[in-house]
Amino acid sequence: MKRLLRGGRVVDPANGRDGVFDVWIDGDRIAQVGRDLRVDGDTRIVDVPSGLVVCPGLIDMHVHLREPGQEHKETVATGTAAAVAGGFTAVACMPNTSPVIDNAGVVAYVLKKAAEANLARVYPIGAVSRGQRGEQLADIAEMKAAGCVALTDDGHPVSTAILMRRALEYAGMFDLPVIEHCEEQSLKGEGVAHEGFHASSLGLRGIPGEAESIMALRDISLAELTGGAVHVAHMSARQTLDAVRYGKSRGARVTCEVTPHHFVLTDEMLGAPVAYDTNVKMNPPLRQIEDRDAMLAGLADGSIDAIATDHAPHHADEKAVEFDRAPFGIVGLETCVPIVFEKLVHPGHITLARAVELLSLNPARILRRPGGSLAVGAVADVTVLAPEASTTIVASRLMSKSKNTPFGGWTFRGVTAATIVGGRTVFTNPDAPGAAVFA
Amino acid sequence: MKKDLLSIGDLSAEEIYRILDTAEAMREIGQRPIKKVPTLRGKTVVNLFYEPSTRTRTSFEIAEKRLSADTLNIAVASSSVLKGETLADTAMNIEAMAPDVIVLRHASSGAGHLLSRICTSRIINAGDGTHEHPTQALLDAFTIREHKQRIEGLKIVIVGDLLHSRVLRSNVLLLTKLGADVWVCGPSTLIPPGIARLGVRVSTSIDEAVAGADVVMMLRIQQERMQGAFFPSLREYFNTFGMTAERVARAKPDAIIMHPGPMNRGVEIASDVADGPGSVILEQVANGVAVRMAVLYLMAGVEDEAAA
Numbered sequence: 233m234k235r236l237l238r239g240g241r242v243v244d245p246a247n248g249r250d251g252v253f254d255v256w257i258d259g260d261r262i263a264q265v266g267r268d269l270r271v272d273g274d275t276r277i278v279d280v281p282s283g284l285v286v287c288p289g290l291i292d293m294h295v296h297l298r299e300p301g302q303e304h305k306e307t308v309a310t311g312t313a314a315a316v317a318g319g320f321t322a323v324a325c326m327p328n329t330s331p332v333i334d335n336a337g338v339v340a341y342v343l344k345k346a347a348e349a350n351l352a353r354v355y356p357i358g359a360v361s362r363g364q365r366g367e368q369l370a371d372i373a374e375m376k377a378a379g380c381v382a383l384t385d386d387g388h389p390v391s392t393a394i395l396m397r398r399a400l401e402y403a404g405m406f407d408l409p410v411i412e413h414c415e416e417q418s419l420k421g422e423g424v425a426h427e428g429f430h431a432s433s434l435g436l437r438g439i440p441g442e443a444e445s446i447m448a449l450r451d452i453s454l455a456e457l458t459g460g461a462v463h464v465a466h467m468s469a470r471q472t473l474d475a476v477r478y479g480k481s482r483g484a485r486v487t488c489e490v491t492p493h494h495f496v497l498t499d500e501m502l503g504a505p506v507a508y509d510t511n512v513k514m515n516p517p518l519r520q521i522e523d524r525d526a527m528l529a530g531l532a533d534g535s536i537d538a539i540a541t542d543h544a545p546h547h548a549d550e551k552a553v554e555f556d557r558a559p560f561g562i563v564g565l566e567t568c569v570p571i572v573f574e575k576l577v578h579p580g581h582i583t584l585a586r587a588v589e590l591l592s593l594n595p596a597r598i599l600r601r602p603g604g605s606l607a608v609g610a611v612a613d614v615t616v617l618a619p620e621a622s623t624t625i626v627a628s629r630l631m632s633k634s635k636n637t638p639f640g641g642w643t644f645r646g647v648t649a650a651t652i653v654g655g656r657t658v659f660t661n662p663d664a665p666g667a668a669v670f671a
Numbered sequence: 672m673k674k675d676l677l678s679i680g681d682l683s684a685e686e687i688y689r690i691l692d693t694a695e696a697m698r699e700i701g702q703r704p705i706k707k708v709p710t711l712r713g714k715t716v717v718n719l720f721y722e723p724s725t726r727t728r729t730s731f732e733i734a735e736k737r738l739s740a741d742t743l744n745i746a747v748a749s750s751s752v753l754k755g756e757t758l759a760d761t762a763m764n765i766e767a768m769a770p771d772v773i774v775l776r777h778a779s780s781g782a783g784h785l786l787s788r789i790c791t792s793r794i795i796n797a798g799d800g801t802h803e804h805p806t807q808a809l810l811d812a813f814t815i816r817e818h819k820q821r822i823e824g825l826k827i828v829i830v831g832d833l834l835h836s837r838v839l840r841s842n843v844l845l846l847t848k849l850g851a852d853v854w855v856c857g858p859s860t861l862i863p864p865g866i867a868r869l870g871v872r873v874s875t876s877i878d879e880a881v882a883g884a885d886v887v888m889m890l891r892i893q894q895e896r897m898q899g900a901f902f903p904s905l906r907e908y909f910n911t912f913g914m915t916a917e918r919v920a921r922a923k924p925d926a927i928i929m930h931p932g933p934m935n936r937g938v939e940i941a942s943d944v945a946d947g948p949g950s951v952i953l954e955q956v957a958n959g960v961a962v963r964m965a966v967l968y969l970m971a972g973v974e975d976e977a978a979a
Contacts, residue, residue: 436781556779
């Protein structure tokens with residue numbers, strides 16, 4: 233099937249485009265991009281409604297799909313349904329499943345589930361260590377052969393420097409980045425919230441920002457030692473951002489991501505509007521205003537490479553407990569694009585082109601995946617955005633199996649209009665005017 | 672008053688004074704030969720305790736009985752929490768039996784807030800994790816006012832494990848709200864980050880903190896804190912922060928010495944201070960009953976009378 237997306241605003245930083253262009257899709261590939269393209273007779277013409285933006289498909293490089301083993305929270309099918317509803321054409325999924333993604337069999341299982349769901353692309357991330365126990369390396373070569381795109385012990389930071397060194401050296405042979413959930417375990421202790429005034433007032437055990445930055449600095453040093461590529465996941469503390477800048481200035485192969493909640497929310501939410509709301513409990517924790525503002529600055533000045541959601545679904549029963557007993561994490565796939573528009577693009581912190589870089593181009597580069605570009609011959613993964621359409625988040629209406637979001641009731645301007653994966657439309661948003669033309 | 676008493680932050684200064692004034696009248700009931708009034712007759716109060724407590728539970732129970740409430744004690748062993756039903760389910764089950772008040776003691780900060788969102792019964796926080804213990808702060812204020820006739824302008828120093836103390840947080844909120852000059856003092860490892868924002872002076876020098884104080888309030892040191900490397904030994908703690916007669920001598924001559932209990936003699940307080948002339952520690956316990964009667968009366972008794 234051939235389709236011409238005609239006359240939309242195309243934002244494609246990989247090819248330096250931000251203007252009105254036609255995008256010609258042939259099958260699962262981009263056939264041509266240009267002005268006033270002439271196409272053959274069997275091409276369906278889709279006139280992009282005015283105001284909509286056509287960009288390379290968004291890639292969320294930090295998602296918990298929970299399958300296998302925690303299907304009561306999320307499955308590959310429900311998670312990828314949430315992904316495409318949020319404008320993501322691909323997601324990279326974390327290995328802290330049950331069993332852990334630490335061998336080729338589990339990688340293949342996840343990919344099989346993704347093929348059955350047939351919505352977003354799924355890029356499994358394998359464990360660094362067997363069982364994420366921080367002792368022996370997982371079956372890295374075999375996982376790579378089965379389709380894994382990166383390594384991480386997410387949720388269980390690689391605790392010893394020697395194992396991290398070995399992982400970087402070994403993964404380097406296969407051109408796999410190592411993604412680190414930076415957290416020095418003894419400093420984190422039993423902490424449940426950012427260490428500071430709000431946690432102190434509420435009697436919650438604190439986690440200082442340095443628990444994160446100390447490990448980031450260690451990993452950056454090890455990246456220099458080994459020549460390996462380190463990616464700092466869900467960065468939350470201003471000290472960590474400084475560590476990443478330091479590493480980049482020295483030429484270390486280090487990249488980093490930030491989540492929407494860490495550049496929007498702060499630890500003030502621990503006490504209000506709902507005191508001890510377990511939907512503001514995440515790891516790393518919401519930090520203070522200075523950290524939130526540092527993340528905004530890092531997004532604007534280019535120090536931060538990617539926005540990722542750390543989509544972490546948990547069942548309502550698991551969250552309906554005392555704050556210190558609740559699991560960490562919130563869902564994020566379906567709130568990300570509205571937040572990026574409302575909090576970054578519309579206020580002028582970043583351009584839309586920069587947003588596409590953070591949400592599409594850079595994640596593709598870090599994970600060495602196709603996508604992130606509307607170049608001729610590239611995969612036809614396309615996200616259509618409606619910057620002016622407003623949405624009010626209703627938790628119960630999320631596609632994700634879990635509804636644990638602190639953004640319920642928030643209104644944002646800017647939504648996903650349609651999501652196209654491999655040339656095939658997998659989502660159109662009924663709330664975005666004109667989106668039906670992409671069906 | 673608000674539906675629940677979860678934090679001193681739920682009370683205005685006026686409401687605090689109303690509780691203290693009401694407690695004066697309640698104390699008189701405890702001095703009668705027949706220590707009972709019918710104020711809460713027909714009301715049901717559930718004391719839901721997830722942590723062992725002798726003093727607070729007994730104090731609430733006596734207060735409830737003196738007001739003629741029907742009281743029920745539920746002690747949930749902490750070991751059964753992990754395998755048993757959730758706090759929310761327990762709360763809904765109790766709620767189904769329509770009590771008027773639930774008095775909750777729980778090891779998790781914010782447990783009362785969770786209950787409050789589920790229950791229409793009134794919740795009184797009898798200690799939640801390291802968050803707050805509002806009725807303790809009220810009885811402390813009652814005791815201070817009795818001896819000093821005021822709270823505003825007094826220098827009140829609180830010494831000990833500030834980090835893990837719910838008594839500290841409630842007292843700081845209450846005493847600063849009523850205009851006291853509040854100092855907190857302890858080893859730097861046990862000072863909650865950012866605590867100065869609550870309007871207190873923070874010091875790691877006990878001599879400086881105690882100098883000229885009207886009130887010295889000691890907090891309990893838990894023996895296991897050495898394991899967290901908060902300080903090296905109980906001996907060193909006592910030598911550095913323990914309240915001795917020499918240190919008390921730096922306070923005002925008529926300073927009172929307080930402790931919420933249970934005390935560790937020879938750790939945070941020397942016996943000659945605990946049993947000395949300035950000590951009001953047992954008065955605090957006695958006043959606890961009157962203050963809790965006042966809270967129960969104002970929360971569960973008065974409003975209904977007004978409605979009737």
